[in-house]
Amino acid sequence: MLAAESKNTRQSLAVPAFRTTAVTKATADLGDLLWRASQDADDILFRPPDEWWPLSGWSHVSSLLWRGPLPVGIAGLAPSAFPGRAEARLGLAPATRTPTSARHAVEAALQLAAESGYEELVLALPGAAAWARAAASEAGFEPSHTFQVLERPASVSSRRIERSLEFEAVGSERLDELLAALNAAYEGSPDFVPIARATLAAELAMAKSPFVVAKGESGEILATAHLRFSATATNPSGGPYAWVSNLTVLPAAQGLGLGRKMIRRAVAELHAMGALSVTLGVDSRNLRAVRLYESEGFQFVGELVFWSRRVPSRRTDPVR
Numbered sequence: 277m278l279a280a281e282s283k284n285t286r287q288s289l290a291v292p293a294f295r296t297t298a299v300t301k302a303t304a305d306l307g308d309l310l311w312r313a314s315q316d317a318d319d320i321l322f323r324p325p326d327e328w329w330p331l332s333g334w335s336h337v338s339s340l341l342w343r344g345p346l347p348v349g350i351a352g353l354a355p356s357a358f359p360g361r362a363e364a365r366l367g368l369a370p371a372t373r374t375p376t377s378a379r380h381a382v383e384a385a386l387q388l389a390a391e392s393g394y395e396e397l398v399l400a401l402p403g404a405a406a407w408a409r410a411a412a413s414e415a416g417f418e419p420s421h422t423f424q425v426l427e428r429p430a431s432v433s434s435r436r437i438e439r440s441l442e443f444e445a446v447g448s449e450r451l452d453e454l455l456a457a458l459n460a461a462y463e464g465s466p467d468f469v470p471i472a473r474a475t476l477a478a479e480l481a482m483a484k485s486p487f488v489v490a491k492g493e494s495g496e497i498l499a500t501a502h503l504r505f506s507a508t509a510t511n512p513s514g515g516p517y518a519w520v521s522n523l524t525v526l527p528a529a530q531g532l533g534l535g536r537k538m539i540r541r542a543v544a545e546l547h548a549m550g551a552l553s554v555t556l557g558v559d560s561r562n563l564r565a566v567r568l569y570e571s572e573g574f575q576f577v578g579e580l581v582f583w584s585r586r587v588p589s590r591r592t593d594p595v596r
């Protein structure tokens with residue numbers, strides 16, 4: 277009895293046990309602290325302009341990972357547009373990163389997914405987070421695709437801008453028209469799920485900037501680009517934050533050079549606002565868009581890698 281007790285004591289002194297607790301109001305700040313420290317150490321690319329991306333703003337359920345008395349990590353889950361599939365992000369305090377703590381962080385995400393009844397879990401991991409990559413692979417996750425961030429450096433010379441097309445700024449007053457144009461352009465893309473009206477409305481409100489659209493002869497929207505600019509945040513190469521999202525061309529107008537005109541116009545508009553470089557994100561499977569951006573001088577600066585696996589219905593094999 278005594279021998280067993282002293283053995284247990286020795287073990288717990290040598291290797292403080294890992295455990296998880298749900299993030300509550302009381303521990304939300306702690307969770308955010310770990311979240312930021314981890315993102316900062318991995319890749320500041322995925323930091324939004326002006327403010328940190330609070331964990332609570334992204335995930336609907338999250339766990340804190342403890343090692344003995346120390347909070348060391350965080351796992352957050354958000355529902356995806358696909359029924360049964362959740363997306364997870366992980367954070368681990370840089371000073372406590374070991375293969376074991378990384379495996380526990382991955383395990384915490386799987387546990388959350390199982391408890392919330394999801395069937396599939398997608399881990400979104402910065403390409404620079406080697407610690408998480410190894411743990412995800414060991415836990416049976418496989419990489420599926422990546423979201424690449426490209427930057428067009430200030431040193432790339434400007435291209436000829438098409439003046440004959442009519443462009444216009446369009447905001448929430450033409451929400452339904454914008455929504456229809458975006459969904460028509462994206463239909464057929466990998467993992468396509470129509471953008472919900474509320475999602476687009478929220479995006480417009482958050483970005484505080486309108487879309488730029490190219491119009492057809494009867495005023496219909498043919499192509500879109502959403503420009504975001506902030507003088508108080510920075511692009512990877514150091515100038516002001518400038519980002520192009522939702523560059524789209526209606527299917528009937530694709531392949532005719534309109535996408536190229538739109539990206540040139542978007543770059544020119546952002547430079548006029550004070551941008552030095554311009555960034556954007558693209559799904560690595562979208563070869564047409566990747567080729568277009570590269571030919572316009574955009575270069576790879578970082579990526580989020582999506583790893584997925586089915587969620588075991590009950591977690592019976594906790595990592596050691």
Ligand SMILES: CC(C)(COP(=O)(O)OP(=O)(O)OC[C@H]1O[C@@H](n2cnc3c(N)ncnc32)[C@H](O)[C@@H]1OP(=O)(O)O)[C@@H](O)C(=O)NCCC(=O)NCCS
Binds near residue numbers: 462522524558
């Ligand atoms: C990506 C997209 C905006 C390109 O617009 P577009 O008007 O079709 O493109 P362009 O006609 O200007 O062509 C520009 C370049 O794209 C590439 N491209 C165009 N059509 C292509 C095709 N069928 N296959 C491969 N590459 C193609 C080529 O590199 C082309 O350059 P080139 O004409 O010198 O050969 C458009 O296809 C689209 O709206 N796709 C759906 C929405 C989307 O995925 N948007 C990107 C979000 S990041």
